[in-house]
Amino acid sequence: MWYRNLGAGFMGNMGWFSAGFRMICWLCFVVCVGGIGANWGTQTSHPLSPNTVVRMLKNNGFQKVKLFDADEGSLNALKKSGLEVMVGIPNDMLAVLATSVKAAQNWVSTNVSGYIDDGVNIRYVAVGNEPFLQTYNGSFLQTTFPALQNVQGALTRAGLSSQVKVTIPLNADVYESSSGRPSDGDFRSDIHDLMLAIVKFLSDNAAPFTVNIYPFISLYSDPNFPVDYAFFEGNSSPVIDGTTSYTNMFDANHDTLIWALKKNGYGNLPVIVGEIGWPTDGDMNANPQYAQRFNQGFMNHILMGQGTPMRPGPVDAYLFSLIDEDEKSIQPGNFERHWGIFTYDGLPKYQLNLGMTKTGGLVRAPNVQYLDKKWCVLKPSVNLDDSRIAPSVSYACANADCTSLGYNTSCGNLDAQGNISYAFNSFYQKNDQDVVACDFSNLATITEKDPTTGTCRFEIMIVADSGMSWNLPRVRDHGALLVLSVFLQVIWTPL
Numbered sequence: 001m002w003y004r005n006l007g008a009g010f011m012g013n014m015g016w017f018s019a020g021f022r023m024i025c026w027l028c029f030v031v032c033v034g035g036i037g038a039n040w041g042t043q044t045s046h047p048l049s050p051n052t053v054v055r056m057l058k059n060n061g062f063q064k065v066k067l068f069d070a071d072e073g074s075l076n077a078l079k080k081s082g083l084e085v086m087v088g089i090p091n092d093m094l095a096v097l098a099t100s101v102k103a104a105q106n107w108v109s110t111n112v113s114g115y116i117d118d119g120v121n122i123r124y125v126a127v128g129n130e131p132f133l134q135t136y137n138g139s140f141l142q143t144t145f146p147a148l149q150n151v152q153g154a155l156t157r158a159g160l161s162s163q164v165k166v167t168i169p170l171n172a173d174v175y176e177s178s179s180g181r182p183s184d185g186d187f188r189s190d191i192h193d194l195m196l197a198i199v200k201f202l203s204d205n206a207a208p209f210t211v212n213i214y215p216f217i218s219l220y221s222d223p224n225f226p227v228d229y230a231f232f233e234g235n236s237s238p239v240i241d242g243t244t245s246y247t248n249m250f251d252a253n254h255d256t257l258i259w260a261l262k263k264n265g266y267g268n269l270p271v272i273v274g275e276i277g278w279p280t281d282g283d284m285n286a287n288p289q290y291a292q293r294f295n296q297g298f299m300n301h302i303l304m305g306q307g308t309p310m311r312p313g314p315v316d317a318y319l320f321s322l323i324d325e326d327e328k329s330i331q332p333g334n335f336e337r338h339w340g341i342f343t344y345d346g347l348p349k350y351q352l353n354l355g356m357t358k359t360g361g362l363v364r365a366p367n368v369q370y371l372d373k374k375w376c377v378l379k380p381s382v383n384l385d386d387s388r389i390a391p392s393v394s395y396a397c398a399n400a401d402c403t404s405l406g407y408n409t410s411c412g413n414l415d416a417q418g419n420i421s422y423a424f425n426s427f428y429q430k431n432d433q434d435v436v437a438c439d440f441s442n443l444a445t446i447t448e449k450d451p452t453t454g455t456c457r458f459e460i461m462i463v464a465d466s467g468m469s470w471n472l473p474r475v476r477d478h479g480a481l482l483v484l485s486v487f488l489q490v491i492w493t494p495l
Contacts, residue, residue: 035063061356232297282334
């Protein structure tokens with residue numbers, strides 16, 4: 001997931017249901033919507049074992065999983081799991097797959113045919129990930145469609161074209177509405193012809209259109225965006241489109257796409273919602289309360305299998321995402337590392353009823369192993385005016401994860417010493433509690449007293465499945481320092 005411009009999207013209202021009727025829908029969830037999926041990203045420093053993640057998926061009733069690459073560990077763990085799999089091709093592979101039929105055939109043979117033979121239920125190949133984002137400045141406009149064609153050709157050659165379908169997960173910014181009404185939806189003018197060629201190809205091959213929809217991003221990027229319109233309670237002022245009234249953004253954004261497909265002759269093309277979710281940290285609107293409200297609202301919204309006004313019926317969707325990823329790029333915003341419904345160690349962040357467990361809630365990851373109960377903090381004796389602090393904190397944050405520090409975030413209420421200690425501990429934990437990683441020019445010390453306070457969790461890292469040692473440059477190597485002014489401002493701004 002990258003930065004998303006959803007300003008043109010608007011959506012609708014399903015209303016409230018009686019308690020008894022909703023319970024019936026929880027019980028018939030599998031029939032109504034065909035099961036909910038999850039995105040499984042792996043950009044994390046200390047991953048849970050793939051086998052543990054697959055158990056999490058199954059224990060929580062997920063029936064589908066979407067991968068962003070053909071990770072060997074993930075795919076091996078999915079063998080004979082019964083989970084339906086969408087395997088991804090990263091954008092940086094599009095060029096070679098676009099120019100080489102042989103490369104496409106080799107990729108399919110290695111990453112699809114081989115795993116299917118071993119019992120992985122691969123149903124889709126996602127060619128690229130949001131390759132037409134406007135922020136990419138056209139980098140993948142020439143390679144995405146040829147890569148799609150070559151991968152489809154390779155699937156056909158392998159005799160898998162009826163079993164495995166190609167698709168391109170696209171950001172909602174590939175379509176727009178000049179008026180804000182879904183019925184005026186059409187594909188973006190600069191890629192209109194390309195989109196029609198892709199849509200025709202998908203239709204010809206009985207393949208779905210995949211779109212990622214993020215109401216959070218509209219709220220993040222536009223301070224005037226009506227908050228209630230991002231959710232599903234029907235409390236927002238509606239967008240009136242003819243005889244249809246839209247009171248939530250999901251329905252309207254989704255139907256803007258359906259109108260774009262319809263007016264170009266492909267109104268019946270299947271649509272998958274490849275990503276939808278809400279982050280829990282890193283921004284004033286990213287918190288567990290809003291995330292629970294959005295994700296539970298979405299689940300309730302699709303339980304009836306009624307779909308949207310323009311596309312009645314079950315909604316095929318993958319929640320974004322399963323687990324937090326502490327190594328994702330924060331170029332779009334600090335919230336990027338906090339989309340998981342589970343924390344990095346597989347703990348549920350909030351109550352979420354997917355309708356598939358006996359308890360009606362999320363089931364934590366089993367048998368997670370942690371490092372020792374030790375934390376790295378600023379020595380109490382250190383003067384906060386010490387000139388060594390600023391570069392040390394900058395270094396720690398550049399090489400670890402300080403995205404929970406900031407205004408209205410989970411650790412936004414820490415004092416100056418707390419901010420510094422959080423940065424030091426993040427680096428220390430990421431380096432597997434190596435004593436050298438708690439040096440910081442003799443500013444820090446190791447403690448067995450948990451510094452966690454309120455909503456701010458000072459993490460203890462888990463034992464990484466990969467067993468990798470990060471071996472990051474030592475803090476004393478000031479030539480490697482990366483000064484992050486945003487975090488310095490956090491530290492030195494009085495609270």
